[in-house]
Amino acid sequence: MYLVTFxxxxxxxxxxxHDLNDAIQAAAEDTEGYLGKRTWHAPEGEELLVVYYRESLDGLETFGADADHEEAKQRWTVWYDAYEITVTEVIESYGSGFGDDADPPA
Structure with a gap:
């Protein structure tokens, strides 16, 4: 599994x-290997983390080439003051679980 942290x-x-963001989310969900996402807001400021769960890098590459996604990447300065993407391979995950909120999200 891979995590893509935005x-x-x-x-x-x-x-x-909002229109472009909705189209990008739909494309992400329609791309093979999409498992879900989680969003966190920093309590002390505006910073936002969105973590996407994916089965493989192939699906991530396909999503990265989506036309709406490409447009958003070119125009990020219109809507964001700063951004960073981190792609992480999950080697192991363990714990007690979170019931319906277990990762990856369903």
Whole structure:
């Protein structure tokens, strides 16, 4: 399993952002190997973390080439003050579990 962490400092969102964001989320969900996502907001500021769960790098590469996703990557300065992407391979995961909120999200 792979985790793709999208760390961002949001700027100003407009209707165009929301439309593009919805299209990107739909493309992510439709790409083979998508397992779900989790979102966290920093309690002390605006920073946001979105973690996407994927089965393979192949699906991630396919999603990365999506036309809406490509457009958003080119125009990030319109909506974000800063961003960072981290791709992590999960070697092991263990613990007591979280019931319906267990990772990866269903």
């Amino acid at each position: 760390r961002l400092d949001p700027g100003e969102y407009n209707a165009e952002f």
